Amino acid sequence: MSNSQQWHYTDQSGQQAGPIPTDELLQLIASKSVPLTAMAWKEGMANWKPVSQIEELQAGTSTPPPSPDPVPNPAPTQAPGNIQEPNQNPINPYETPQVPTDEEFYAAAREQPNGYGGIGRLAYFLLSIGHSIAIQFIAFVLNFSSFTESNEPSLLIAFGLLTVSTVISFYLLFSRFKNIGMSRWWTLGLVVPILNIFVSIWLISRQEGWVETRKLDGPGKIVAWIFGILITLIVTLTLISVLFFASSAYKKASDEAEQRLKTQQEQSQSPAY
16 A cells, blocks of 8 residues: 555545555554544545545554455457447546535535434434333322321432432433434533533434534424524523513512602601600
């Protein structure tokens, strides 16, 4: 493999980079700076291809045993009258093809057997909804039973169910982060204000192996926009409600203070007996 070969490739953000020699690109692949679903091209190739489909770049992912030198095949003979048609679309070895589109990125990511495991976004959404409904139902049953039984058994049951619920919640979160290729430490982001909104949208919108392309596919973009709009509306309505109640409380306190002042003035002006 010659180091004089110059490769063009796409980085993790999808931008075209290069040209760089083969050895340098292999080092980037081995360090996972360039994922297997990244697209690469060099002079002589017809189109861009995923790194995982280019035999010359497989040394960056493993160390296969050296293959023997291929034996050159003799030139095929042509039968009289069987003339081959010339290539209608000859390859220009000095022209760099266009950077692959997002759809080509997603197709390459789907072709690569990542094996991330965990649970997908649809399963996470349905399981989270089912878990919330179950918690609400259990809370209702415990609240109802507290009126007919002693509180001690209800508290023990509530504590046990809370423990089970916490374990299930962490399992869902860890499995989802594993599926998209993110660190499970991002679970702590759900307790940080503002950041928890973004983390929640990531969990519900990012596809399996998102870390390979760092881009959302079509369904992921739709889901992110829908939940982003819903969360924006909820936050906006909450702020409006808080401002409304705050202004109402301020007006009420102001009216009461004014009324007290008026009463004091009337009492001070009344004649003494």
